[in-house]
Amino acid sequence: MxxxxxxxxxxxxxxxxxxxxxxxxxxxxxxxxxxxxxxxxxxxxxxxxxxxxxxxxxxxxxxxxxxxxxxxxxxxxxxxxxxxxxxxxxxxxxxxxxxxxxxxxxxxxxxxxxxxxxxxxxxxxxxxxxxxxxxxxxxxxxxxxxxxxxxxxxxxxxxxxxxxxxxxxxxxxxxxxxxxxxxxAPEPRAEQTTVAIDVGIEHFLSTDDGQHVSNPTYLKQSLKKLRVTGRSVSRKKKGGSNRRKAVHQLQKVHRKVANQRRDFHHKEASKLVQRYAYIAAESLNIKSMVRNSRLSRSISDAGWNQFLGILRSKAEEAGSVFVDVDPKHTSQDCSECGARVHKKLSVRWHKCPNCGLKLQRDVNAARNILAKARYEPLKHNVRHQA
Ligand SMILES: [Zn+2]
Structure with a gap:
């Protein structure tokens, strides 16, 4: 390699x-x-x-x-x-x-x-x-x-x-x-350990070799609390002291969720960096995704950009290579034969009519990300001497 x-x-x-x-x-x-x-x-x-x-x-x-x-x-x-x-x-x-x-x-x-x-x-x-x-x-x-x-x-x-x-x-x-x-930055690591990850909705992340990491349940519970507290704010009269108290409560829940999520991101990024010397991921354009989909809530909740930022900096510190690629078509194309298999976000399996490959959608995407990272890394991955 x-x-x-x-x-x-x-x-x-x-x-x-x-x-x-x-x-x-x-x-x-x-x-x-x-x-x-x-x-x-x-x-x-x-x-x-x-x-x-x-x-x-x-x-x-x-x-x-x-x-x-x-x-x-x-x-x-x-x-x-x-x-x-x-x-x-x-x-x-x-x-x-x-x-x-x-x-x-x-x-x-x-x-x-x-x-x-x-x-x-x-x-x-x-x-x-x-x-x-x-x-x-x-x-x-x-x-x-x-x-x-x-x-x-x-x-x-x-x-x-x-x-x-x-x-x-x-x-x-x-x-x-x-x-x-x-x-x-440290010297690049010598091991030939490679992974590609796809961040998704069903699982927090999936790897090209078929492993999944779920969102932790405590985070889900906090997010539920966030929704309940948010509703409580909107019920209170504007300008009143009850509303101010509720807003303060909401900010506290927000802070807790943000902390929990950041801890989770740090832990998962550390695990990946310990195991792999080469990590490929998609370059996310969250904005266009959020605009185009009703799943916006869960997309922004996952905080993928934050995670990928943490992953990148941990990888660089450890001498691992971090490559991000243009995510275009990575979830549609077949990772086996390259055929474009259109599917909506709600379709969780990639089933290729051309070669017969059946794969969980995010794992298929991760394999495409790895292939892309090898052959067409984005220009901005090449860093110049400071
Ligand atoms: Zn195929």
């Missing part, structure tokens, strides 16, 4: 470490104000871009907004409290969402115009330069400009060199996320 070592060059890897922080009552209030100020800055800059576009079809650049913000700080007390680099990071975030928007327009898609972030829809901000406004100490402290020293629970040490720090709110908990440069 010559394909294994081809095209793999060394590059530096980034890894994120997330820790819960424990602000005191005053610090919590300050954090909330800071998050709210970042949200307002984001929305104000979005408004400027929108106005300029609607009145004169002009687009405002990041550099112009950064200069505007610098002047605005002298008269706006809230903006004055923001660390300048972190404010720039928020404005760059807006810039990126516009770049994505225009890229998609250019490629013929019809994306929605970047949207204002409502209260509760903006949950984090970033310090892009180490030591500028924010510093994390391995003694379990976080120093934040204008807020002070905040307690951190370092449940595991971070690796490598911290490049950026982000502060994130999830329901009533606060976190710091350290994005670290962890050095060069």
């Amino acid at each position: 010559l394909f294994m070592a081809c095209g793999v060059r060394s590059y530096t890897m980034r890894k994120a470490f997330k820790y819960r922080i424990y602000p005191n009552v005053n610090q919590k209030r300050e954090l909330e104000i800071m998050l709210e100020t970042h949200r307002r800055l984001y929305n104000e800059c979005l408004g400027q871009r929108k106005d300029a576009y609607e009145t004169s079809q002009k687009s405002i650049k990041y550099t112009e907004q950064s200069a505007w913000f610098k002047a605005e700080r002298s008269s706006n007390g809230y903006y004055a409290q923001l660390n300048f680099s972190s404010a720039q990071a928020t404005m760059r975030r807006l810039q990126r969402s516009f770049e994505n928007f225009f890229r998609r327009v250019k490629s013929g898609e019809k994306p929605g115009y970047p949207r204002f972030k409502g209260y509760g829809r903006f949950t984090s901000w970033t310090y892009p330069a180490v030591g500028d406004g924010c510093r994390l100490f391995d003694s379990g402290k976080l120093r934040l400009q204008n807020i002070g020293m905040v307690k951190v629970k370092l449940h595991r040490p971070w690796q490598g060199e911290i490049k950026t720090l982000s502060i994130k709110q999830e329901a009533d908990h606060w976190y710091v996320i350290a994005s670290c440069d962890v050095g060069d």
Whole structure:
């Protein structure tokens, strides 16, 4: 299997470490104000871009907004409290969402115009330069400009060199996320162990050799609780205190589900990486799937993109090769003879009228993914030296 070592060059890897922080009552209030100020800055800059576009079809650049913000700080007390680099990071975030928007327009898609972030829809901000406004100490402290020293629970040490720090709110908990440069990727592994996986609805994932991993039952139970709590919110009167309580409850369930799912993803990804030196998967375009199907709920629930992201980074850390391929026709084509056998999502078995192959649909897809990975890996799999 010559394909294994081809095209793999060394590059530096980034890894994120997330820790819960424990602000005191005053610090919590300050954090909330800071998050709210970042949200307002984001929305104000979005408004400027929108106005300029609607009145004169002009687009405002990041550099112009950064200069505007610098002047605005002298008269706006809230903006004055923001660390300048972190404010720039928020404005760059807006810039990126516009770049994505225009890229998609250019490629013929019809994306929605970047949207204002409502209260509760903006949950984090970033310090892009180490030591500028924010510093994390391995003694379990976080120093934040204008807020002070905040307690951190370092449940595991971070690796490598911290490049950026982000502060994130999830329901009533606060976190710091350290994005670290962890050095060069390891040498590729020598073993010739290969797997292709297909992520699906019936099973969480299936492999080309016919193994299945199901969604864990505790996750199913939590998702049920999520639906019940969601209904309870919609029954309460808008603006009332009961509704606010129910929303808070809902956020807590959301957080629990997200944590459980991430743990599950980490465990399953670790198992695969321990066993295989070469892993092929489909490159997912969840958006088009969600749009086209009534199964949208279970598709987004499975969080496949998150899983594949975790799998990719674990594979890279371990020196395994991770290849993703264009998923087009992988579930339709026969993995034995190549005949196209059209079937709806609800049809769970691949039965080939041409060669007689009978296979669970996801296993058939996984075999096609492996074949594609060998012969037509996507261009973006070839990483360049950093
Ligand atoms: Zn066939």
